[in-house]
Amino acid sequence: MYNTLTRQKEEFKPREPGKVAMYVCGPTTYNFIHLGNARPIVVFDTVRRYLKYKGFDVRYVQNFTDIDDKIINRAREEQDDPLKLAARYVDEYYKDADALHVLRADIHPKVSGHITEIIEMVKTLIEKGYAYVVDGNVYYDVRKFAAYGKLSGRALEDMQAGARVDVDERKRDPMDFALWKSAKPGEPAWDSPWGMGRPGWHIECSAMALKYLGVGFDIHGGGFDLVFPHHENEIAQSEAATGHPFARYWMHNGFITVNQEKMSKSLGNFFLVREILSRFPPEVVRFYLLGTHYRSPLDFDDEKLSAAARGMERIKNSIRLLEEALAGRDEGAASRPDPALAARLDELRGEFEKAMDDDFNTALAIGVMFDLAREINGCLARQDFPNKAEKTAALQKARDLFRDFNSVLGVFKTGADGDIQLDEEGEEDQSLVEELIGLIIEVRQEARKKKDWSTADHIRDRLKEMGIVLEDTPSGVRWKKQG
């Protein structure tokens, strides 16, 4: 995996064999998440899934920042309590993340629940001489930490602090940052040795990551814009406080852009996940996010999502065809799979793993999934399998492969057993819909028998308008909901 710390790809060697401890910076909950927020969530969810696929025991922590200036400001605007507002948007976060098939982290810590740990850490930093107190504020003294800048690759001398924002004159160095902020009236505040106040932005992640994962944990992830100052500061605090390396591998995802410009809340060019999901299925959004390598920028517009949807449809069709071929056929269970196809399937699994092993190249991995689809479609189209049982067994193996690919990419809905479920309605209505469509198809078939094409086409066209696509095949009529 590519490690921002060393600026190169490295073989992943966990702190403890077989185990991975991973921390990802989660959202500040003062609004619904936008697509730019969704990228790291989906990307690191996929990283986690793949490590799990590879057999690692993964401990995954993602925080919520529920104390922050933006939350306080927003709460003031809405005349709401900051903590309540933050809690509300945590709930909303889960709705979007669940829709995108993002698995829950093992631990989702919140800043508000870790004030004690944060205060302890700040105390340690003061005791060790890395921090100083001014008027109830505690600042980190960046000049004391020799390695400051090692993650972002910059030197203190090169940075123009204050070039775009006023410098607090009370700081010893313009780059010093707040570990603890004294509270203004009406702000959420906690008692501390330095008076009533609240944590600075960076200290929370250090405190929570160290609490749940310990020093020298394996992977720390987040968006590229967090490299500086957030992650740089996390390193400075944590390594100064513990005297040990903070995290081993730093992973950063690239930005989502709109018209080649970074999508961000401050630019106002963001699209809420909520809004996009009203126009596109969540599976398509996830598929689209994983269609580009995580470190590359990804430009967003509806046209690109539509193209992703059409591409995904191709894979879905293949899975449908496969399920159809397998329906009611279990003679393969006892047989060995057709050797040629089985070998090809093994090869594809190898390609998939090779892609993911190379810095989580999901774009390539999706390409392998397309190759698998073509392989299956071709196999189904050909009639040159002398041994039906062997063919069936191989197809079952192919189904397993789809399931395993999806266990990593998470682009299709799954049942409790991990099997892919297309067109899953989740309602009893589904059976009624099936019966009704079955009836309509029956009527249309009568018309077709009489070569009454205008009636047959009319029915097909009207159903299409309703989102039901009919396919006449030599073996009968097939229907599906439009993807």
Add this chain to the structure above:
RNA sequence: GGCGACAUAGCCAAGUGGUAAGGCAGAGGACUGCAAAUCCUUUAUUCCCCGGUUCAAAUCCGGGUGUCGCCUCCA
């Protein structure tokens, strides 16, 4: 001013020394009452430009052009 990233067909996008994956869109063929789906074939003598290294470069080096990002909250 400092630091960094990217530039591959109409579009999206893999590919870090060995002779251009995959998807969308397009073209032709098979199948079909017509469609759809699927299969087969086809679409970049070439990877922003100019030099250099090498038997060999989209891939390495130097220069240039363009786009973007970080240095402030931001995923």
